[in-house]
Amino acid sequence: MKRNGRLIAGLVIVLLVMLCTACAADKTESNKTGTASGNSDKTNAGVSDKQRVIASLKGDITIPTEPQRVIGLSVVYPELLYALGVTPVAVQNYHQDFPSYLKEPFKDTLKMGIAQTPDFEAILASEPDLIIAPTWWADKDYTQLSKIAPTVLLPQRDNWRDELRDIADVLGKKDQAETVIQDLQLKETEAKKKLHTLVGDETVMYMMIMAKELVIYGENIDRGSFIHKQLGLKPVKDFPQSELSLSISLEVIPKYNPDHIILQLDDEASEEVQNRYKDMLNSSLWKNMTAVKKNQVYMMGGKEWFSLGMSPLADSYAIDDVVHAFENKQK
Incomplete structure (x- = not known):
């Protein structure tokens, strides 16, 4: 009887040890799994609140x-x-x-x-x-x-x-990104309608004066796309569609002869740019262009247009710039 009692007590002790070991192993494995996957609520509570x-x-x-x-x-x-x-x-x-x-x-x-x-x-x-x-x-x-x-x-x-x-x-x-995109798109749509009432099908050339050259932007480059596609201003008909932009000389400008010119200086502080600009203004080729005769040249740009076509902030600013410029010419 004593022997049977000892045997039973021994079995109970063994079972208790096995049960405790299993629980400990299960807890350890649970902790390991949580740390590795990053999905444990306890782990996330410790890390994800700040990281x-x-x-x-x-x-x-x-x-x-x-x-x-x-x-x-x-x-x-x-x-x-x-x-x-x-x-x-x-x-x-x-x-x-x-x-x-x-x-x-x-x-x-x-x-x-x-x-x-x-x-x-x-x-x-x-x-x-x-x-x-x-x-x-x-x-x-x-x-x-x-x-x-x-x-x-x-x-x-x-x-x-x-x-x-x-x-x-x-x-x-x-969500905030989509709101920024949608708000700008709405602003572009409203500006496009307003500009159409002001300009209609008259042509617009977007031109930049640089230190060594004059550049015209087409509708397939960021800046030109903003003017001609997003705002709907009609480009000059002879601009080659295969080109993103054209580097031209003063002698070539009359070939395009638009109704309106959006003009920008690449660097207003540059003496070379300013000299090229003055030479152009004094040229008879420039003075005889339709946009110049009708006083439909709009000086814009500067550092505010530096990121044009690359930033919603720059695009939004430029929309206001363009609409105000064309509105003022109608007064």
């Missing part, structure tokens, strides 16, 4: 859930960030001054200038918690940038709308 993992061209990257100090490299990324409600802490800038539509919101933003290699010291001093850049611009600098802050490289795009959506995906602002 999340996103896929990028360099693999999965952990970034802040709500980044507070963002840098967007390339000249246009800061504009796309601001369109999504994010003011960058530092930017690469082409002009000394920001365009008027960014002057106030970027008043505390550090200007780093434009260079093939970014100013790493300035970026580090800005203490970013997230860096976003197009791969064609920053792939060569990725290793150094990622040592400063989590760096997300995004694919090259031909349309700013796709760039905006890419950035919005990183920031968790997809």
